[in-house]
Amino acid sequence: xxxxxxxxxxxxxxxxxxxxxxxxxxxxxxxxxxxxxxxxxxxxxxxxxxxxxxxxxxxxxxxxxxxxxxxxxxxxxxxxxxxxxxxxxxxxxxxxxxxxxxxxxxxxxxxxxxxxxxxxxxxxxxxxxxxxxxxxxxxxxxxxxxxxxxxxxxxxxxxxxxxxxxxxxxxxxxxxxxxxxxxxxxxxxxxxxxxxxxxxxxxxxxxxxxxxxxxxxxxxxxxxxxx
Amino acid sequence: xxxxxxxxxxxxxxxxxxxxxxxxxxxxxxxxxxxxxxxxxxxxxxxxxxxxxxxxxxxxxxxxxxxxxxxxxxxxxxxxxxxxxxxxxxxxxxxxxxxxxxxxxxxxxxxxxxxxxxxxxxxxxxxxxxxxxxxxxxxxxxxxxxxxxxxxxxxxxxxxxxxxxxxxxxxxxxxxxxxxxxxxxxxxxxxxxxxxxxxxxxxxxxxxxxxx
Numbered sequence: 001x002x003x004x005x006x007x008x009x010x011x012x013x014x015x016x017x018x019x020x021x022x023x024x025x026x027x028x029x030x031x032x033x034x035x036x037x038x039x040x041x042x043x044x045x046x047x048x049x050x051x052x053x054x055x056x057x058x059x060x061x062x063x064x065x066x067x068x069x070x071x072x073x074x075x076x077x078x079x080x081x082x083x084x085x086x087x088x089x090x091x092x093x094x095x096x097x098x099x100x101x102x103x104x105x106x107x108x109x110x111x112x113x114x115x116x117x118x119x120x121x122x123x124x125x126x127x128x129x130x131x132x133x134x135x136x137x138x139x140x141x142x143x144x145x146x147x148x149x150x151x152x153x154x155x156x157x158x159x160x161x162x163x164x165x166x167x168x169x170x171x172x173x174x175x176x177x178x179x180x181x182x183x184x185x186x187x188x189x190x191x192x193x194x195x196x197x198x199x200x201x202x203x204x205x206x207x208x209x210x211x212x213x214x215x216x217x218x219x220x221x222x223x224x225x226x227x
Numbered sequence: 228x229x230x231x232x233x234x235x236x237x238x239x240x241x242x243x244x245x246x247x248x249x250x251x252x253x254x255x256x257x258x259x260x261x262x263x264x265x266x267x268x269x270x271x272x273x274x275x276x277x278x279x280x281x282x283x284x285x286x287x288x289x290x291x292x293x294x295x296x297x298x299x300x301x302x303x304x305x306x307x308x309x310x311x312x313x314x315x316x317x318x319x320x321x322x323x324x325x326x327x328x329x330x331x332x333x334x335x336x337x338x339x340x341x342x343x344x345x346x347x348x349x350x351x352x353x354x355x356x357x358x359x360x361x362x363x364x365x366x367x368x369x370x371x372x373x374x375x376x377x378x379x380x381x382x383x384x385x386x387x388x389x390x391x392x393x394x395x396x397x398x399x400x401x402x403x404x405x406x407x408x409x410x411x412x413x414x415x416x417x418x419x420x421x422x423x424x425x426x427x428x429x430x431x432x433x434x435x436x437x438x439x
Binding site: 080133134136137139140143144147148151152153156157159160161163164167168171172174175176178179 | 420425
């Protein structure tokens with residue numbers, strides 16, 4: 001089943017009208033600014049000292065990962081709902097990015113746990129456990145995707161599985177909350193979210209830049225395939 | 228009414244097939260008892276009864292996995308799927324019927340498993356039985372759904388546990404919680420919520436799994 005080529009490309013392309021060099025420049029500036037803020041402007045945390053600064057990475061990355069998973073699920077819904085050509089690929093790209101950020105959340109969370117509590121892994125850290133579950137879930141997404149031949153069926157299966165993620169995140173969160181008492185430090189109330197917010201912006205932008213680049217490469221492949 | 232008749236016909240087909248061929252249920256029964264024996268030897272004698280409670284849930288999930296892996300084998304081997312998809316009925320009926328069949332097998336397996344557990348380890352209370360039944364609904368609903376996904380892939384049997392276990396973690400948490408704490412109401416309610424949410428998603432999305 002081949003879809004008309006040129007219409008596809010322009011339909012996908014229209015959403016990324018900001019030129020890539022501008023995005024790359026903006027993200028470079030924001031990431032540099034955020035690094036400067038984290039390492040030179042923010043005072044040391046009274047309780048945890050220097051190591052607390054990893055919070056600015058850990059939490060921003062976690063939010064970015066959630067945003068990626070949400071974007072992947074949204075594109076999956078668009079695929080099932082309107083059969084938008086390219087929505088499947090966009091969903092896959094978003095989830096792939098989300099898994100990368102998810103691994104970073106696990107790594108930074110693990111480092112933070114080691115420094116703060118002396119253990120590399122704590123089952124009482126709800127967010128970390130949730131990310132482990134999500135990591136397993138989305139790693140299975142890859143297994144599923146690369147175990148089916150490319151085509152409409154693969155797109156459907158992947159889209160449905162990605163939508164499962166939207167249900168699994170809150171359900172798992174609730175389950176993990178139920179399974180233990182809540183000891184994750186509530187950092188937002190103590191420090192204000194100002195700098196975290198900046199980091200968030202920086203990450204979103206670098207994220208947009210990354211996926212934009214990737215999509216561009218993939219689109220070129222597509223274009224070649226359709227030619 | 229038509230929908231219910233479809234579901235009934237499809238579920239009857241699965242149960243009849245099992246009654247004649249006896250492919251799945253004896254395997255599940257034997258498996259769950261073997262698992263208990265393995266668990267007995269993997270628990271040090273000083274460990275508490277609570278640990279055994281957790282093992283009951285592990286045994287249930289793995290036994291269910293065994294049954295779910297077989298669930299769509301007849302459809303695959305006899306190429307029934309094409310016929311079912313072409314039939315003028317709602318596709319979600321296939322999922323509902325298959326879930327009912329797997330639920331029946333799992334419940335029958337537990338009918339043996341729970342007394343054996345009580346015999347080998349310690350008694351089972353009413354709360355645990357309620358939690359097991361609630362969990363079975365979720366396990367069979369979600370498991371049948373991902374079973375239908377796994378059966379069309381190249382990896383098949385390999386993929387089912389990978390797809391299913393991350394989705395089953397909340398069930399396990401709810402189930403273990405209900406069987407070990409003093410006030411299990413919240414955990415039972417959570418299992419009910421899980422069942423309802425995932426049943427809704429599976430019911431709405433199954434069409435896309437079997438069609439292109």
